[in-house]
Amino acid sequence: MKIPNGNEIIQVFESWSPKKFACMENDPIGLAIGTLNKAVSKVLVTLDVNEKVAEEAIRKGCQLIIAHHPPIFRKLANLRTDTPAGRLYEKLIKNDIAVYAAHTNLDVAVGGVNDLLADALELENNQILEETYSENLMKMAVFVPDGHAESVRVALAKAGAGHIGDYDSCSYSSNGEGRFRALDGANPYIGEIGEMEVTEEVKIEVVFPTSMKNKILKAMLNAHPYEEPAYDFYTMAVETNVQGLGRIGTLKQPMNLEQFAKHVKTQLDVPMVRVVGNMQTDIHKVAVIGGDGNTYIHSAKRAGADVFVTGDIKFHMAQDAQNLNLNIVDPGHHVEKVMIKGVAEKMTNLCKDKKLDVEFIQSEIDTEPFQFI
Template sequence: MKSTNGNAIIQQFESWSPKKIACMEDDPIGLAIGTLNKDVSKVLVTLDVNEQVADEAIAKGCELIIAHHPPIFRKLANLRTDTPAGKLYEKLIKHDIAVYAAHTNLDVAEGGVNDLLADALQLENREILEKTYHENLMKLAVFVPDEFSETLRLALAKAGAGHIGDYDACSFSTNGQGRFRPLEGADPFIGEIGEMETTDEEKIEVVFPKSAKNKVLKAMLNAHPYEEPAYDLYTLAVEANVMGLGRVGTLKEPMTLERFAEHVKTQLNVPRVRVVGDINRLISKVAVVGGDGNKYIHAAKRAGADVFVTGDMYFHVAQDAQSIGLNIVDPGHHVEKVMIKGVAEKMNKLCTEANLSVEFIQSEINTEPFIFI
């Protein structure tokens, strides 16, 4: 099988789950071990990286691992190969296997961990539970001769300007007259040196996320016929690309908390769940946060959720949830394993569309530390 540079693979991953949307301070995301500056033909996707996962990567010929949980969560004081962690890092390095971690950025990303959990629970009318990221919109107003307006509009749309909700290529135009006098040294597209010029022009206005500013301006300058285009640039108070942690949605049909708990067990493939609340209460609206969601019980309550599905629920937080009338179903932290299949399928699609030759393999190692008896 042909191989692809590791940087090109991660570039595709970060087009979907960029580092900037991570919502935990100093989240150790990105390349944790090894190098991406090498050929990669196979990528192993896993929730965690332990020695068994490393052995699996070696056996399957993978040069790169993409994991949800960072293998190095805190800064290392030393790197001793006579410790379990040091032995793991040594094995990965000796076999030239790079490890890339996508933690809270993958939680927040559209189609990431929390959407995958919401999909599994079959939630409808889905919304973000807790907003953690947004960009401000910017507006570009550019003046162009009438006969070049359509060309410029198309170039701006191709660069991502004018995308509003479920619509793209949005713009607004007004017509008027532009006046200018070319000076010595100019190379005017219209007019003569030293002579006043008046021409029919169109003012085109488009909005775009702030992160697209450089791309949009470059497209405008490349498509504009003038040597020195006239344009205005504004930062707007309007938010764009709103993203966040957790999801809240509704069940197709209400069910009792007891039946819903069974639904969670079946859909998330877990043998046991912990439940807080009246098992006979009807459940319609559900909030979910993958991993440890203890600090989001009040967000779930504000969102109108009847039940909150999350892992690692603390005793006193469970009591707090009970006191505010919020039911809890705790299926454990390990349900984030849904990302293994989800990431592998998403990355296969992205890399195929980008004509990158690489295979994404789903880890078969169970990294759940708990045994349910």
């Protein structure tokens, strides 16, 4: 086990919740304050970053904060330390505490905010509510001398090629003859300079997500014996790695809206919820989006949800949902606090697998701005 630097920790984090999953225009994710070029032995995980959270990080000896809500959401016109925001940034910088924000990318990621909320509500058979990300599959065909086909296939599989559904190491091979002539300056693995060479070769074909192209190419070139391998790439009209916002699933046992609202209140640990709909309506299928879900009311309705659980519902949106016969339970924006425990536990396990000696500490500061009377 070794104490990692901040970059190593964030590389692990982004292998799970990559920036490419972000689905809000100009979402200010990533490193917001400080530097990752330093040793990090303690990381504080929090929903928000305010002065109390900064003081907690100082008190607990943390060098890095991973937050869900970006501490700098809009462009700064200045950096005055006599303002509340300026005091916060000054405190973090003076104490050499970096802040990394994972916002909508963490909402989308498998095991992220929306999966954590669905799990907390004890939903089953969960599916994506609104698709926001996908990429095309790509195929590589490479020609390899017969005796090296297996080693190239293994290298491609280790790099992640040939992962299809619940199967990995998938490839297709066909046999043929390769012809070439090495010119002056070449260093041929097979054949002689100036002589036409005919050799038994295997054509290996594998598929992989487009984003992995460079990694797969590097693995193939390192494993291939030829000085100049012959290969082709094809973009396929097949989508993979489909991700999205929100989840929709079913309750183990149906309940009416009043019972379900109480279930939400208990499971998400909130003092109150706002409810739209007839309290005696039967609830079986549930849609959930963490944070502000106003723009996803129609998505929930199209998906067949009996109720939509989300925060910050506006008055007119509530009326629209009522007109659609879509029930709503609004437990507030702050229920995204489920990410504190979820991220800390996930990162602890991922870093252990990488033999990185780092502690992930769950923030104990309540950043809910509202009080309920």
